[in-house]
Amino acid sequence: AQRVTQPEKLLSVFKGAPVELKCNYSYSGSPELFWYVQYSRQRLQLLLRHISRESIKGFTADLNKGETSFHLKKPFAQEEDSAMYYCALKPPANQGGKLIFGQGTELSVKP
Amino acid sequence: SQTIHQWPATLVQPVGSPLSLECTVEGTSNPNLYWYRQAAGRGLQLLFYSVGIGQISSEVPQNLSASRPQDRQFILSSKKLLLSDSGFYLCAGDRLSTEAFFGQGTRLTVV
Incomplete structure (x- = not known):
């Protein structure tokens, strides 16, 4: 069954620090992955x-099919980045x- | 652009009363429509999914039902609410290769 796992409920960093929000998925095919x-x-x-x-607001995410991951990264976090982030999967x-x-x-x- | 109108924003209902939450779509036709329940620590749980009029897929066993009487109308219902039905309900839509768009959500409190 398809599943998306974000292991961290809360991630707290200081302004200017790098940030990585983890996302792992389970799906046997080739889904489309999103960050909302x-x-x-x-x-x-x-x-x-x-x-x-593409990079949006300084964020990037690379799909790693081998590790079934789609982690969200930003090299220098800003206070306005404070929000709730959801990783999502959509099969064909x-x-x-x-x-x-x-x-x-x-x-x-x-x- | 696509828009979802979802109402009401907040609702307080007694146990055993019926429920009807409605969302309507503007700006697109033939969307896929979703009802999610958003709970702290549990993310967005998919409740119902619809690809067209009268076509509803129920994702989890529950006290709720959904209907799609028109292409751009999606209704979440219950005949008798339980305390455990309290939560935040979110209507969403998308199309084949487009990003999803969301309603404002409804905070339901069953007392």
């Missing part, structure tokens, strides 16, 4: 997706196509 973010009092929104291979449409989320990691960036 929820800032305080805002709706969930897409941060980035693996197929676009012909294999169910349901969007599945991990447990979420709350990132707190301290001044």
Whole structure:
């Protein structure tokens, strides 16, 4: 069964420190992987997706199929990065196509 | 752009009363629609998934049901609420290769 695991419920770092939010998935095929973010009092929104291979707000995420991981990284955290981050997996449409989320990691960036 | 209208934002209901939460979609047609429950430490748990009118997939056994009477309308219901139904419910949508879009969520408290 498909599953997304985010082992850290809370990650607290100081401003300017590097940050890595871990995400591991279990799926036998080739899913699409996403990171979604929820800032305080805002709706969930897409941060980035693996197929676009771009950096958004200084964040990057590399899909490692061997380790089935899609960790989110930023070299220098900012206070405005404080938010709830969700890793998500979506199989191809012909294999169910349901969007599945991990447990979420709350990132707190301290001044 | 796609938008989900979800209401109400907060709801307090007595045990044993019925429930109806509605979300409607604007800006796209034929979306996949989802109901999630968001719980602290448990992330976004998928409750129901729909690929079209009248097509509902139930992901977890529970006291709730869902219906999709129109292409852009998705309803979460219960005939008799339990205390354990309290939580934060989130409606979401996506299409084949697009990012997901989310409602504002409903905080349900069963008393």
